[in-house]
Amino acid sequence: MTAFPRILSLNNKPSRLTRLGLTILSLWLLASTAVAIDVHQFESPEQEALYRQLTEELRCLVCQNQNIADSDADLARDLRNEVAEFIKQGKSGEEITAYLVQRYGDFVRYNPPVRADTIVLWTLPFLMLFVGAFALLRSIRRSGQKPADNGDTKTTAPSPAADREKHRS
Numbered sequence: 001m002t003a004f005p006r007i008l009s010l011n012n013k014p015s016r017l018t019r020l021g022l023t024i025l026s027l028w029l030l031a032s033t034a035v036a037i038d039v040h041q042f043e044s045p046e047q048e049a050l051y052r053q054l055t056e057e058l059r060c061l062v063c064q065n066q067n068i069a070d071s072d073a074d075l076a077r078d079l080r081n082e083v084a085e086f087i088k089q090g091k092s093g094e095e096i097t098a099y100l101v102q103r104y105g106d107f108v109r110y111n112p113p114v115r116a117d118t119i120v121l122w123t124l125p126f127l128m129l130f131v132g133a134f135a136l137l138r139s140i141r142r143s144g145q146k147p148a149d150n151g152d153t154k155t156t157a158p159s160p161a162a163d164r165e166k167h168r169s
Contacts, residue, residue: 040084047087054083054093058100059110067110 042048052069058079060071068076079100086096097109106112114122
């Protein structure tokens with residue numbers, strides 16, 4: 001029984017200090033998870049719908065593959081709060097998006113507009129697909145061809161089985 005500390009002993013009740021410490025630890029863990037949830041009060045359901053729409057359409061600049069609604073990054077939380085404040089001020093979705101694009105560039109949008117300066121974003125995936133398909137077809141065609149005769153006039157030595165056949169006849 002002396003090998004185990006008193007706190008792990010099954011025969012003794014935990015001390016008051018141990019219970020107090022576990023209670024404080026549990027409350028702290030619960031409080032820290034409650035702080036992570038964003039709560040915004042809007043005046044109308046339309047404002048809330050606009051908030052949801054915008055936070056799902058805007059990209060987290062830290063995570064890059066998540067929208068700001070799903071991201072836990074500090075910047076995403078700041079952007080969510082900023083979007084909520086703009087909506088409460090009565091700004092439209094276009095105004096909010098224009099402000100964020102001016103501040104962070106078209107990368108903040110999941111679907112950037114097709115313009116001369118964003119054409120690379122739209123054409124590069126198709127171009128890479130085309131180049132990959134071309135390389136694959138070329139590789140398949142080369143592997144199916146017979147090796148070219150390079151003018152080598154060496155004769156190959158007959159195999160032992162061919163020698164035995166000659167001697168039998």
